[in-house]
Amino acid sequence: xxxxxxxxxxxxxxxxxxxxxxxxxxxxxxxxxxxxxxxxxxxxxxxxxxxxxxxxxxxxxxxxxxxxxxxxxxxxxxxxxxxxxxxxxxxxxxxxxxxxxxxxxxxxxxxxxxxxxxxxxxxxxxxxxxxxxxxxxxxxxxxxxxxxxxxxxxxxxxxxxxxxxxxxxxxxxxxxxxxxxxxxxxxxxxxxxxxxxxxxxxxxxxxxxxxxxxxxxxxxxxxxxxxxxxxxxxxxxxxxxxxxxxxxxxxxxxxxxxxxxxxxxxxxxxxxxxxxxxxxxxxxxxxxxxxxxxxxxxxxxxxxxxxxxxxxxxxxxxxxxxxx
Amino acid sequence: xxxxxxxxxxxxxxxxxxxxxxxxxxxxxxxxxxxxxxxxxxxxxxxxxxxxxxxxxxxxxxxxxxxxxxxxxxxxxxxxxxxxxxxxxxxxxxxxxxxxxxxxxxxxxxxxxxxxxxxxxxxxxxxxxxxxxxxxxxxxxxxxxxxxxxxxxxxxxxxxxxxxxxxxxxxxxxxxxxxxxxxxxxxxxxxxxxxxxxxxxxxxxxxxxxxxxxxxxxxxxxxxxxxxxxxxxxxxxxxxxxxxxxxxxxxxxxxxxxxxxxxxxxx
Ligand SMILES: Nc1ncnc2c1ncn2[C@@H]1O[C@H](COP(=O)(O)OP(=O)(O)O)[C@@H](O)[C@H]1O
Ligand SMILES: [Mg+2]
Numbered sequence: 001x002x003x004x005x006x007x008x009x010x011x012x013x014x015x016x017x018x019x020x021x022x023x024x025x026x027x028x029x030x031x032x033x034x035x036x037x038x039x040x041x042x043x044x045x046x047x048x049x050x051x052x053x054x055x056x057x058x059x060x061x062x063x064x065x066x067x068x069x070x071x072x073x074x075x076x077x078x079x080x081x082x083x084x085x086x087x088x089x090x091x092x093x094x095x096x097x098x099x100x101x102x103x104x105x106x107x108x109x110x111x112x113x114x115x116x117x118x119x120x121x122x123x124x125x126x127x128x129x130x131x132x133x134x135x136x137x138x139x140x141x142x143x144x145x146x147x148x149x150x151x152x153x154x155x156x157x158x159x160x161x162x163x164x165x166x167x168x169x170x171x172x173x174x175x176x177x178x179x180x181x182x183x184x185x186x187x188x189x190x191x192x193x194x195x196x197x198x199x200x201x202x203x204x205x206x207x208x209x210x211x212x213x214x215x216x217x218x219x220x221x222x223x224x225x226x227x228x229x230x231x232x233x234x235x236x237x238x239x240x241x242x243x244x245x246x247x248x249x250x251x252x253x254x255x256x257x258x259x260x261x262x263x264x265x266x267x268x269x270x271x272x273x274x275x276x277x278x279x280x281x282x283x284x285x286x287x288x289x290x291x292x293x294x295x296x297x298x299x300x301x302x303x304x305x306x307x308x309x310x311x312x313x314x315x316x317x318x319x320x321x322x323x324x
Numbered sequence: 325x326x327x328x329x330x331x332x333x334x335x336x337x338x339x340x341x342x343x344x345x346x347x348x349x350x351x352x353x354x355x356x357x358x359x360x361x362x363x364x365x366x367x368x369x370x371x372x373x374x375x376x377x378x379x380x381x382x383x384x385x386x387x388x389x390x391x392x393x394x395x396x397x398x399x400x401x402x403x404x405x406x407x408x409x410x411x412x413x414x415x416x417x418x419x420x421x422x423x424x425x426x427x428x429x430x431x432x433x434x435x436x437x438x439x440x441x442x443x444x445x446x447x448x449x450x451x452x453x454x455x456x457x458x459x460x461x462x463x464x465x466x467x468x469x470x471x472x473x474x475x476x477x478x479x480x481x482x483x484x485x486x487x488x489x490x491x492x493x494x495x496x497x498x499x500x501x502x503x504x505x506x507x508x509x510x511x512x513x514x515x516x517x518x519x520x521x522x523x524x525x526x527x528x529x530x531x532x533x534x535x536x537x538x539x540x541x542x543x544x545x546x547x548x549x550x551x552x553x554x555x556x557x558x559x560x561x562x563x564x565x566x567x568x569x570x571x572x573x574x575x576x577x578x579x580x581x582x583x584x585x586x587x588x589x590x591x
Binding site for chain 1: 331588
């Protein structure tokens with residue numbers, strides 16, 4: 001049996017806009033997605049902001065009702081059998097909210113242990129173990145309000161593990177962390193994988209998905225645009241080369257003219273201070289450089305380089321742009 | 325079965341203590357002291373001075389007792405509401421509603437410490453009344469008075485649970501709380517003789533908690549026997565249970581709606 005199964009899941013939000021003229025807008029956050037996760041697998045959902053990652057996770061952890069479609073955790077339906085699902089899963093939603101700031105780290109865990117009906121005898125040894133697992137063993141008695149963002153995020157992970165669930169949902173576990181904090185969190189995730197937990201992780205960092213996940217679903221505008229191993233995802237760009245061109249103040253009509261060219265498979269623009277870096281995917285490799293320079297004629301052009309594609313480029317290809 | 329009952333009882337008590345610390349925003353020692361000393365004393369002095377000026381010196385005990393018992397509403401209304409609504413501010417609702425926790429134990433447990441706190445508040449109010457304002461308790465049965473205070477604080481906290489559930493649905497809860505607290509000052513009969521009110525207002529008075537508690541406390545302190553207030557106290561208890569049930573239904577309804585609309589995290 002699969003650990004997680006998702007069938008044709010859809011979720012539409014209908015937020016009410018305005019106070020006086022109430023208008024209802026429809027946002028299709030998750031648009032007919034299906035996938036499964038095997039026991040012990042570390043599965044990634046990768047997508048830009050607003051792609052529908054959090055919405056998907058919320059449905060799977062029983063705190064949001066889908067508009068249509070269904071999902072099962074170890075065979076139990078997340079809507080009809082939510083009571084059976086809850087003890088089997090742990091989850092974190094990215095960000096620092098969701099802890100009792102006036103309680104110490106350990107007291108937060110104590111309270112959630114009782115909410116998860118963990119036996120007092122077990123939680124007595126489990127809480128110190130978890131605090132150590134997430135590297136908070138020395139800070140457990142301090143109030144959470146004094147924790148750094150990374151500490152809060154790690155406490156969240158400890159909270160999610162209190163009842164020793166088989167399946168973990170980590171929604172952007174490294175969001176907002178500095179590189180060291182993010183690395184510590186990734187280290188914790190790797191340890192959990194070694195413990196044979198099934199993990200569904202969402203992220204908008206390609207390299208994070210690449211470094212951690214066995215399979216990745218790339219999601220954009222609520223739809224899965226690709227689902228495969230990191231290696232196989234790289235295949236979509238395998239025959240391409242990436243030409244990076246640094247330009248200064250490129251007008252949008254020039255970008256459009258480039259995009260219209262048949263030999264350019266994909267074009268992404270990164271703004272770096274006053275300059276732009278054009279990431280051009282093309283099958284023609286360095287031969288395409290003169291044609292590109294012809295179109296850029298008259299603009300100040302900086303560094304030009306041609307390189308092999310990375311997973312990042314596969315991602316750019318799949319979601320169109322960097323997603324920002 | 326028995327085991328799960330034990331775990332629910334533990335959730336009740338653990339939740340009681342931790343949620344009190346976690347969510348009760350006044351819980352800094354100076355603010356707490358003020359709510360236990362300055363608030364009751366100032367209400368009492370204000371109404372005793374005003375009331376005895378209007379109706380004569382012998383009515384002082386009327387106001388002292390009324391405002392002492394009214395202190396049950398400090399913890400019962402403000403405290404309990406914050407202990408339920410505070411999760412919204414900490415952003416813990418999505419996590420809370422994803423746990424398999426028994427919702428009744430979770431919900432009611434959060435009022436438990438406030439009941440104890442409220443009882444302490446009422447006794448302190450009476451203590452100030454006795455020591456500073458000369459309240460006469462020579463004819464009072466302390467045990468019966470304690471029962472009256474316990475039941476009244478319970479029912480007032482039950483009302484607080486209903487307001488707490490309401491606070492999850494509205495963002496103007498401080499306004500609602502202040503209004504309710506001051507309306508209770510009038511409708512509970514703490515500071516006026518209810519028979520002076522128009523009939524429709526009396527109907528409101530007798531559907532609220534506190535009213536029967538204040539009336540009973542006055543009788544007991546002036547020397548009545550338990551049997552005279554037993555019916556009042558029985559009804560006060562039932563009113564408390566009724567408000568807890570209403571609050572719990574609203575709490576479940578909130579969970580149901582929020583999961584459908586996706587509003588669990590809305591501040
Ligand atoms: N509670 C909500 N009400 C209305 N719209 C929402 C709500 N939550 C998310 N959305 C919208 O749904 C889309 C998907 O959001 P989300 O699932 O949070 O994406 P992600 O986690 O990938 O950034 C976005 O357009 C977002 O604005
Ligand atoms: Mg998100």
